Amino acid sequence: MRVVWAIAVKDLRLLMRDRVAAFFTLVFPLLFGVVFGLIFQQAFGGGGGGTPEIRVAIVDLDDSELSREYAEALVEMGGLTVVGVEGPSEVEEQVRRGRLAAGIIIPPGFGAGMQGALFGEAPGIEVVMDPSRAAEAGVLRGLMTGAGFRVMAGVFQRPDMVGDQIGRVREAVRQDASMRAMDRMLMGTLLDSADRLFGRGAAENGPAFGAGDRGGDGAGMDGFTPVRVSMRMPERGGGGMGGLNSAFELTYPQAAAWALVGCVTGFGLSLVGERTSGTLKRLAVAPVRRDVVVYGKALACFIAAVVVLAVLRGLFALPVFGVRGGAPWLEVVSIGMIAFAFVGVMMALSTVATSAGGAEGGVRAVLLILALLGGAGVPLMFFTGWLRWVTMGSPFRWAIVALEGSTWRGWTPGELLGPWMVLGGIGALGMVFGLWRFRRWPVQG
Amino acid sequence: MLSLRGIVKRYGKVTAVDGLSLELRRGEVFGLLGPNGAGKTTTLSIAVGLIGPDAGEAVLIAADGSEIGRATEAKVRARIGVCPQGDALYENLTARENLVFFATVHGMPKAERRARADELLEMVGLHERADHKVGGYSGGMRRRLNLAASLVHRPELVLLDEPTAGVDPHSRSAIYQIVDELRVGGTTVVYTTHSMDEAQRLCDRVAIIDHGRVLAVDTVDGLIDRHGGHAVVTVTRSDGDVRTETEQPLAVLAGVDLQSPDVLGVRIDRPDLESVFLSLTGRSLRD
Ligand SMILES: Nc1ncnc2c1ncn2[C@@H]1O[C@H](COP(=O)(O)OP(=O)(O)OP(=O)(O)O)[C@@H](O)[C@H]1O
Numbered sequence: 232m233r234v235v236w237a238i239a240v241k242d243l244r245l246l247m248r249d250r251v252a253a254f255f256t257l258v259f260p261l262l263f264g265v266v267f268g269l270i271f272q273q274a275f276g277g278g279g280g281g282t283p284e285i286r287v288a289i290v291d292l293d294d295s296e297l298s299r300e301y302a303e304a305l306v307e308m309g310g311l312t313v314v315g316v317e318g319p320s321e322v323e324e325q326v327r328r329g330r331l332a333a334g335i336i337i338p339p340g341f342g343a344g345m346q347g348a349l350f351g352e353a354p355g356i357e358v359v360m361d362p363s364r365a366a367e368a369g370v371l372r373g374l375m376t377g378a379g380f381r382v383m384a385g386v387f388q389r390p391d392m393v394g395d396q397i398g399r400v401r402e403a404v405r406q407d408a409s410m411r412a413m414d415r416m417l418m419g420t421l422l423d424s425a426d427r428l429f430g431r432g433a434a435e436n437g438p439a440f441g442a443g444d445r446g447g448d449g450a451g452m453d454g455f456t457p458v459r460v461s462m463r464m465p466e467r468g469g470g471g472m473g474g475l476n477s478a479f480e481l482t483y484p485q486a487a488a489w490a491l492v493g494c495v496t497g498f499g500l501s502l503v504g505e506r507t508s509g510t511l512k513r514l515a516v517a518p519v520r521r522d523v524v525v526y527g528k529a530l531a532c533f534i535a536a537v538v539v540l541a542v543l544r545g546l547f548a549l550p551v552f553g554v555r556g557g558a559p560w561l562e563v564v565s566i567g568m569i570a571f572a573f574v575g576v577m578m579a580l581s582t583v584a585t586s587a588g589g590a591e592g593g594v595r596a597v598l599l600i601l602a603l604l605g606g607a608g609v610p611l612m613f614f615t616g617w618l619r620w621v622t623m624g625s626p627f628r629w630a631i632v633a634l635e636g637s638t639w640r641g642w643t644p645g646e647l648l649g650p651w652m653v654l655g656g657i658g659a660l661g662m663v664f665g666l667w668r669f670r671r672w673p674v675q676g
Numbered sequence: 677m678l679s680l681r682g683i684v685k686r687y688g689k690v691t692a693v694d695g696l697s698l699e700l701r702r703g704e705v706f707g708l709l710g711p712n713g714a715g716k717t718t719t720l721s722i723a724v725g726l727i728g729p730d731a732g733e734a735v736l737i738a739a740d741g742s743e744i745g746r747a748t749e750a751k752v753r754a755r756i757g758v759c760p761q762g763d764a765l766y767e768n769l770t771a772r773e774n775l776v777f778f779a780t781v782h783g784m785p786k787a788e789r790r791a792r793a794d795e796l797l798e799m800v801g802l803h804e805r806a807d808h809k810v811g812g813y814s815g816g817m818r819r820r821l822n823l824a825a826s827l828v829h830r831p832e833l834v835l836l837d838e839p840t841a842g843v844d845p846h847s848r849s850a851i852y853q854i855v856d857e858l859r860v861g862g863t864t865v866v867y868t869t870h871s872m873d874e875a876q877r878l879c880d881r882v883a884i885i886d887h888g889r890v891l892a893v894d895t896v897d898g899l900i901d902r903h904g905g906h907a908v909v910t911v912t913r914s915d916g917d918v919r920t921e922t923e924q925p926l927a928v929l930a931g932v933d934l935q936s937p938d939v940l941g942v943r944i945d946r947p948d949l950e951s952v953f954l955s956l957t958g959r960s961l962r963d
């Protein structure tokens with residue numbers, strides 16, 4: 232027992248002395264638990280009042296009293312973060328680039344249609360939806376229907392509006408010569424009772440929808456709906472229609488991210504291994520610059536990353552997976568930039584720790600957290616609110632964005648330039664930092 | 677061949693090498709003999725430019741006595757081979773792949789690499805296991821391959837840091853044989869060890885090092901003559917041992933009545949490197 236205790240004390244002491252190891256044993260799991268707790272809390276609305284905010288833009292092309300009321304009602308439903316945009320084309324653009332989950336376009340004539348919703352065809356609203364946000368589409372549809380009921384309840388509270396409607400229907404019935412007498416009489420009775428009903432105001436028996444209740448599937452009671460929500464995918468940059476062909480279009484970039492984790496871990500640890508195995512000493516006494524060790528690793532890492540990304544791309548392009556491609560040269564550049572970025576990540580991560588043990592733990596743990604934060608685990612669409620900004624700190628996020636953009640999202644070169652530049656920056660910074668650290672590595676011990 | 681001039685290296689309060697100077701002659705096997713922590717590895721590391729000294733310099737000297745340069749220069753390193761104290765090999769490569777890789781790093785033309793690897797594998801007795809991964813090698817096999825890896829580029833000067841540490845007798849004699857072959861081939865060898873037997877068996881000259889300083893440099897015989905003291909004649913009698921230190925052990929022996937039933941045994945101990953170390957430091961090397 233004394234020996235066991237002595238060993239335990241020694242190991243604890245060793246752990247405390249190795250600050251990097253201590254970090255990954257104590258701080259890292261804590262961070263992990265907290266960060267992902269936050270993500271899941273936001274994503275699934277569990278506890279603490281956190282609910283997922285869906286980023287949308289509302290474009291009111293009708294600009295009538297009712298359309299404005301509808302937009303307000305929709306915001307009041309909660310659960311949406313409304314972003315201002317210029318017009319329908321910008322909505323299209325932002326959704327396609329994944330900056331908005333959805334763009335809600337209220338068409339001209341919406342207000343008029345709303346007034347007649349109860350008796351005629353409900354007015355339509357167009358939603359441009361990011362295909363990768365299928366989970367949010369249902370929620371949004373429910374919110375929009377709910378807002379429709381609210382506006383309608385408001386309409387019923389204004390007898391002038393309803394009366395006007397009933398009068399219009401009465402007039403239509405009178406003029407319809409083809410209507411049978413029986414029907415004409417029935418309609419008259421119905422309209423009379425409607426007059427009486429709305430004359431007193433219908434708000435007391437208003438719709439059961441309220442804020443927080445978003446279980447709607449689009450149809451209200453008995454298939455009745457105050458608004459017809461039609462969802463479509465944004466137009467593709469290349470011309471054709473966008474939209475998620477299959478779930479693999481989402482998981483392909485994630486698979487690529489994990490492949491990069493493997494690649495960076497492999498080469499990062501082998502760079503650390505040069506030191507632990509003593510082979511760095513041999514290379515240091517060879518008549519070559521010591522840096523060649525790092526250059527060699529970097530090159531190997533780049534090649535491996537390109538090959539692995541290309542193979543994955545090829546596999547996911549198979550009909551079973553159906554991941555659509557973009558312009559080949561865009562895909563090639565994306566893969567190249569990603570590989571470049573992760574060479575930098577590899578160099579920086581594997582050289583940052585001075586102790587070999589710390590380096591090994593560090594490479595694995597930091598990569599894991601970056602990958603998860605970058606959307607390699609929980610898809611990026613679940614990262615809402617401030618977490619969206621956190622994801623931007625992960626190189627994996629930029630890799631995923633670049634891969635989606637250059638494949639099924641059909642981004643233009645101009646749109647891809649942003650992610651490419653970020654990836655290039657990550658690569659360059661990582662390489663400079665890694666080389667700087669490497670030159671300070673002790674060759675001995 | 678190699679000139680170490682007033683080298684000093686400190687690690688915090690520890691002075692690992694304390695003003696060490698040595699002149700190595702071309703073609704000799706030179707032993708650095710000292711206990712653990714004497715500063716042997718640090719000295720070698722400075723000699724090949726792996727670490728920078730706080731003071732002093734290590735210069736490679738050409739056969740004509742002119743200075744070639746310091747080990748920080750690539751052209752100097754190209755002439756030196758180093759066998760580190762710990763094995764410095766790629767576990768996941770085979771023996772041959774390791775050697776070919778290091779040959780490549782040393783700029784050996786492609787055509788020669790394989791032949792050189794085969795030659796070395798033969799020399800260290802690993803040709804039968806040449807295509808097995810080093811990860812599966814025994815300690816002794818690794819040490820032999822580690823040695824071979826420092827010879828790929830046919831260096832003029834080879835620095836071996838305790839090449840026999842922790843190896844079985846078979847591998848050890850194989851390593852001794854390699855050192856002998858190197859000597860025959862005219863290679864200058866620096867051989868670091870804390871084993872006197874090894875130093876005595878292999879080295880033309882030996883420097884005795886302690887606390888980062890050179891205590892004495894000479895041939896093994898020279899060291900013993902100068903610092904080893906006298907031979908000791910021990911006569912074991914029934915009432916105990918009688919020890920006599922003498923320059924003429926045989927003369928002392930002649931004075932002993934070997935016929936006497938009182939004399940149970942006689943032993944002559946000639947001085948060795950152990951006695952040299954004892955007389956220089958007041959401590960024993962074996963502890
Ligand atoms: N990187 C280092 N940091 C701190 N101290 C060191 C370092 N390297 C060596 N030393 C110290 O310098 C002294 C000499 O070490 P060195 O390794 O040169 O001895 P050595 O003669 O090779 O010993 P051994 O026979 O055990 O290999 C020792 O006291 C050691 O603790």
Ligand SMILES: [Mg+2]
Nearest residue numbers: 716717718761
């Ligand atoms: Mg040593």
